[in-house]
Every structure is written in structure tokens, then in C-alpha cells.
Amino acid sequence: MTAERDVEREVEVEYTRLRIPFGPIHPALKEPVLLRVSVRGEEVVDVDMALGHVHRGIELLAEGRNLIQTLYLIERICGICSHSHTTCFIQALEEIGGITPSKRALYLRTLIFEMERIHSHLLLLGVIAYEIGFDTLFMFTWHVREKILDLFEKITGNRIHHAMNTIGGVRWDLTPRMVEEIDAYMREVEKSVKYIHNVFMDGTVEKRVCGLGVLSYDDAVKLCVVGPTARGSGVDIDVRRDHPYAAYDELKRDFSVVVERGCDVYARTEVRILEIFESINIIRAILDRLPDGPIRPKENVFRLMRGIPEGEAISLVEAPRGELLYFVKTDGSGGLKRLKVRTPTFSNLIGLKPMLIGCEIADVPVIVASIDPCLSCTNRLIVIDQERGESNVIDVDSLRHRVRRRWMRQ
Amino acid sequence: MVICMFRLSCKSMMFRVISKGRVKSPWIFHLNTGSCNGCDIEIVAAFAPRYDLERFGCLLVGSPRHADVLLVTGPVTRQMLPRLIRVYEQIPEPKVVVAVGTCASSGSPFLGSEMVEGPVDRIIPVDVYVIGCPPRPEAIVKGVVTAVKSKFR
């Protein structure tokens, strides 16, 4: 009897649902992803995801280039967390080559890392405000973010792609004046973020973000989500504390891992706001205890690259969006045999489905934004022919051959 | 003769008014064809209070039917290729295409990848290139303004 009713209901759902292609070109999404959303009235009944619109074949390209070229190539995996990618890659290289960067270099790496976290989280807060139609808050948040970008430009010479890391150290040093400037800016940013935190508790914002997109603790553990998405569901993980890298080993006492148990969009947002304060604390600690010394080895970067033997290594960092993993295998003559990147969004996207089902259409952009998707990070080396709906697996060797041929031609 | 002169001047007046309207209200559609987000966030930053593209009358619209200016970022990936062409065709004439960033302008550093269908100008005509990785928001502002002025005037 119940089975019959279920079938009847299914037929009814099938009959009344409306399939909406959400993306890949949609003003709410800054990057292309295709969510095929099936709705009934305003309620979302099913979600299907199609990725690969930003797939540029970076891992394959990296295999045809030398290590220095690859360093700048993988910086272009993502414009928001570019420093995390290079740090992770360089750490693996340094492990293979047995190079230890100086203390000062590690501290500077961490400094840029934390500043990037602030900039990334502020960007996301702005995007969430934009999704819920709160333009003024969006403008305000992005204006605060401009200050961080100014600092980036002063320290490294570019607002987005910092090109800070090099083999065995960092490329740019801090001057005493910059230290003062960073300190002053941090005070300003702290004040503004407190204000933003207050505005995020506004009634209309709360109506849009509270109790939405619930990802329970069990689901979060089962689906292996990482970063603020996991921490918003009460999972206490953080690579900075669990497997310290760069200078985090010595900065352990200066920050705490923010964990919220709300499991909804608001919890994830709040984790990010509170993490900004933690990042400011870390930056202050770094500025206090910045050791003296050289920032990079005296040797030419080309010679350093040549000196890296054949080997393989795995490296982990906590990018603004969560755990980022690199597997690097070098060929001993300054090139790469294999590069594998697992980005945080790749893990987090799977968590979207339980969040989205049952919500309204109006909530879809907010929930998608709340995991802070960075799709340009995620799309690599999956060849799917979307128009024909078949996945097209190309043999790795033939693919490599074709790529080489094109590279030679150009 | 006089009537003819009057008509001509009326016509030129009309043209001037129309071109003024076009120059003063370029509505922007932004298309990401596989960029690294760097250019995309800089385009949005150009609309933020610091640079405020809206003082030139620009609006960031969400539907290509409303747009005049197409800002393309990213080397065109294989999956975005048909969508780029479709969006370009959906924008009503007259329209301007601005390639923002180095990878949209020339495909570097992704040139040679099997999944990248080359720079934007291999697929649709581009009016202005803004080079930079990513370009500063100021450069984007200037790129849009020069493109609109050169094409619509």
C-alpha cells in the first residue's frame, strides 16, 4: 500500500518538477559550474552537478615544463588562494631536495598566508552578502578587502598573484616601514570586521542564512568535507594545528581553531568571521617575533632547481577553504614526472547535495557560496564530453603526446 | 537646399545623441571561460566603492540580452567554447568585446594545453585587450572606457 503510494508520489513529483540549469553562466556564480536543479514550486528536489568548465589541464602542462615554470603555472590554478598552492608545491620540492629555508623566510611565508586568508574570507563574506541582495554590505566588505590588497601590492608587487615563494625561501623581504603599515592596517581591519560581524546579525540577513543548508556532524565526517565547511559542522580539524608546516609550529600558542556547532550557513559564515580575528592574532605574533636572517639561498634559482634529485613527496597546507594536498614526483633533471593536486573545494562540493535538497530556489546561491567554492581549483584532468553526455577517457600517453605536439607548434 | 541642410544637421544631431547614449551607458556582461578567478575578482573590485565603474554608467548585468560590453576572462576551455559563442550571439548589436587578462588575450601560460581552445580572439572578434595577470582594476576601468569610446563614437 505504502509502496503504491510512493510510486504515485514519485510520478507526481516527476510530473510537476521543473528542471532548471543553474549555471554555468549565472550572475551569482563568479565561476562556471553547472548545477542541474530540479524544483517543485520553490522547493529543490534534486541536484546534479557537472564540473569541468574551468578544466585547463594544468597537471598535464606541468609535466612538460621545468620546476620554475611550473611554480608560476600552478599559481594560476586559483587567483584567490594562489599563495597556498605555491607554498604547498614548494614544500614538497624542498622536502625532495633537502633544502631548509631560513626562519625569516618561513615567517614571511606564514605572514602572506594569513593575509591571504583574511582577504579570501572577506571576499567570501562579500559574496554571501551579494547573493542575499545586500549590496551595501557587499560594497563595504570589499572596500575593507582593498586594504589587504594594497598591502600585498606593497610587499610583493601584485594584488592577486603574489609570486612570493621561490625554491628555498621567499622573493621579497619586509622593510621596517612595512611592518608598521601592516600593524596599522590590521587595527583598521579588525575594527571593520567587528562592524561586519555586527551587521551579519541583522534581522533580514539572519532570515536568509540561519537554519539553511544543514550539514550534520555525521554527514560532514562521512563526506570528508574540510576547512571552514567542516568546522561549521563541529568537526575539529585544522592542518595548521594537526600537521604544522612553515612557522605554525612556533605560532601554535597564538591561535585557536574556531569550531561552530550550528551546521548551517550562518555557522560557516561565523567560522570565517572569527577566523579573520585569529589570523590577525597570528600576523601580530609574526610581526613581534620576526627573526633576522637571509630570506633565500644565495644560489641562483636555476642551479637550485637542477639540484633537486629524483623523488616524490606529499605536502599539506590549510588553504583558506580547507586542506590542500599536493603529490609531487620529480625526474631529477629539473622537471616533473607527475603532479597531483587535491583541492579543498573538491572535497567540499560533495557536501553540497545534502545541503541543497529540501531548500528553496532562493537559497541555492547562498548555500553554494557558503562552502566558498573555488572551482578553478577543482577542475583538473577529468575529460567529460558534456554535449554528448559521455565521459571521454583519453589515454594518458596519447594525451601527453598531443599536448607536447601543440606546445611545440606554438 | 535649406531643408536638406536642416535634415542633415538633424540626422547628425541624432547620431551624436545616440552615440552619447551608447558611450555613457555600457552595460557589462562578464563571462568566465576558465580563468583563475584573479581577473574575475578584479572586475568585481572595479565595481566596488574604490574604483566604482558605475560612475561611467556601467552596470554589471546578469543576462547577455541586456549587455553591450562582453568582458571575457580566461583562456577559453573546451567546455566553455560553445557557451562563449552562444553568449556572444545573444548580445544585441552594437557590442564590444574586451579580453581581460593575459590568458584571455593570448592564452598564456596555458598555451599548449589540450583543453584550452586558444585565446579569445581565435573565436570571436576582440576590440580591446587588457594585459596583466590580473590587471589592476584601474586598467580594467580604462580598458572598458577606451573600448566603448573607440567603438561607439
Next chain:
Amino acid sequence: MDAAVAFITSFPLVLVVSLLFEGIDRKIHARMQKRIGPPIIQPFYDLIKLFNKERIIPVTASTRVFEIMPMIAAAASILGASILLSNTLSGLGMIGDLILVMYLLAMSSIALMVGGLASGNPYAAIGFSRKMSMMIAYEIPMFIAIISVAFGPPAVLTIDRVIKFQISTRLPLAVSSLSMASAAATLLLCIPAAASVVPFDIPEAKTEIIYGFLIEYGGPYLALAKIAKAVSNFTLTLLVSVVFLYIPSLLGEEALINLGISLSICLAVSLLIMFATITVPRTIFARLKIGQAFKFYWMLPLALSILSIILSVIGL
């Protein structure tokens, strides 16, 4: 003034003033966000550009409906605005023109909805259904508030007579009695939804359904739709300022003699109303969801409007 002359001259006046209002709204909105914003005559530039763009009709659309509906929308809202304006200026009132104006306003948004639905885009369909529920939410309190004018002290539904009543009591209607105050409050609360701005721009939400039913309109059609929206926003604010907050009535009989002064005072009041009900909400609020908006309108404005009708029947 002659009614026909007033009627004809009010067409261009309505267009220019409502577009200027939109420009001022955008400028203030930008300044509240700490930026410079577009020039005040920006809507004119937009319209000139849009009218000279290519017309594209999507293949999925039913062509006739898609083409005609924006024209009907623009015509209806301009007609409504000029009836309101000319009946304010000239002493010749049509009986029941308040209802006519309200009807024309509703008509213009319904025409846009239908035209958008004819485009065959799924987003437009969602926009249509959302706008439908929004209209049910705000039109009912609005109509009840207008009808309570007929039950209240003026006891008419003619703009001209309402104005004369206000002049005779030397008080704006909203101040004169409790029932009219609550009717005015209802109308003010309904303006953001009727103008579909944040927090009630749910049918046209850009980041959710990409302008809803306007998604497939481009070029001249979009221009017509923009005109329809700008003019109906202006009409709503002017309606409140003329019917409920006729400040020139403080001048007494002079308000009818110096029409220029009283008209400019009315426009200034409607500008203020626009600032308070359109610009400020869209700056400081986030967009609500359709269920929440519906609940809000059936909780507060509907209750207020019913209260106003009860009060006016009692005679307060």
C-alpha cells in the same frame, strides 16, 4: 487649466520626472554605499541606448505576446501617471479615478509578467509565479487602503474631490484621522513591494533568477519595461503624496490658485517618500524569501488596512 491640455502636457512631464526620480534614486543609493555613482540623467542615456539596440526575439517565445506586452505595460503606467497628474492639476475629476489609477498600475506589472512568461525561459516562469504571489500579497492591502478613503471622511474615490476635502480641512488626509493614517501607512509599506526593490525584489532577484521575467527582454523592449517600472514607481509615490499627504492644503485656497507651487511641493513630498520607501530599504536590507515576504504582507499591511477600514466605518 483645461483638462485636455493638462492631460496632454502631462505625458512628457511624467516621463521626464519619473526618469529623473530614478536617476536621483540611483545616485543616493550609490552615495550611501560610499561611492560616486552614475550621473542623475543616467536613465536617459540608458533609454537612448536601449532604443537603438538590436531587437532579438528568442526562438522559444510566442512572438506577438512577447512584443506587445512591454508596450502595454509602458502605456498603462504612463496613462495612470498622467491621469493622476492631470487630475491633480485640473479641477475636472473623473469619478472613481483613484481606482482607475490603481488598476492601470496593476495592469502594467501584469503585462510585463505575461510578456516575460511568453519568452519560454524557465527563470521567467519562476519570476512569473513569484510575482503572482507577491501581487496577491501587496495588492489586496493596497486596494483596501484606497477603498477605506471612500468609507472615511472624504467619502469619495475621486482625486480631485479628495484634494478639495484636504484643502477644506486645511490638513493632509493622513493627519486628519486615525483611519486615514493607517491607510497611508499601509500604502507606504506596500510601495517597496510594488516597486520590487530589495528586500522585496524577489520576482526580479538578480542573483537568484537573473531578473526573472525580464531575462529575455533586450533592446527597445527592455527600454519599455524600464519606462513602465520607473513611471509606476513615480505614480505610487505621487499617489501617496497627493491623496494622503497633500502638504499644499496647509496653504488653504491658495493651493488651487498657485498650481505651480502646489505641484512642486507635491513632487518634493513624493521624492521624500521615494527616498524613505525605495532608496533606504534597498540600501540597508537583504532580500527576503517569497514565503517571508508573503507572511510580512499578510501580517502587517493587511492588518493595518483592515484596521483602517474598520476605523473609518466607525468614524474615527
Next chain:
Amino acid sequence: MKFGKMLRDALRSLFRKPVTVEYLTKPGRMVPVSERFRGRLTYDRDACIGCLLCVRVCPSGVIASTEDMKVAFNISRCILCGQCAEICPKEAIKLSTQFEIITGNKNGLILK
């Protein structure tokens, strides 16, 4: 729950000077460019010794060697990483602070 927390700030900024930098509308107004800014490449042809180190480190194929053992740059491909300037032993390649590389014609961006 409170509504309209931004009201005060919004009204206050209505009467304050906007934070916008009036770039292009008023001459000379822009956000100051930092000294380290990595902008358009400049090339000192006389100082170049033709070691071609820059060609080998360039990640995006900007630099090509010419017949007289010097190099030529295709700036439209440049991603402004600054690695060539860093590795050049004679400092023949430098990065200027010019950030507006805007052109309608890519062929004009070849630097020799």
C-alpha cells in the same frame, strides 16, 4: 533580532565624501602604485649578454631568442611574474610600474 543595522552608517556616508578614487574623470587621481609593482617589462638591449637564462625560466613563452643572440619579448603573453628580471645577471630586464597595458592591436606589443 534587530533590523536595519546599516541604517546609521548608510545615512552617515550619504553626507560624507565618497571613497572613490576619481581615476580617469579627474587627471592624475589614482591609487598610488607601489615601488615593487610588477608592471610592463623594459629591456636594455645593450646590457644583454645573450645568456638566455630568461628564456628557460619564463613560464609563459614570452621571450624568444633572436638571431643576434639577444631576446625579443611578446608582452601580450606576459604574466608579470618577474622571474626573468630576477634571474638576469646583467639586470637588462626590468619591470616598470606601468600597469595600463591596454591595446587594440596585439602586434604592437612586441618588445625588442
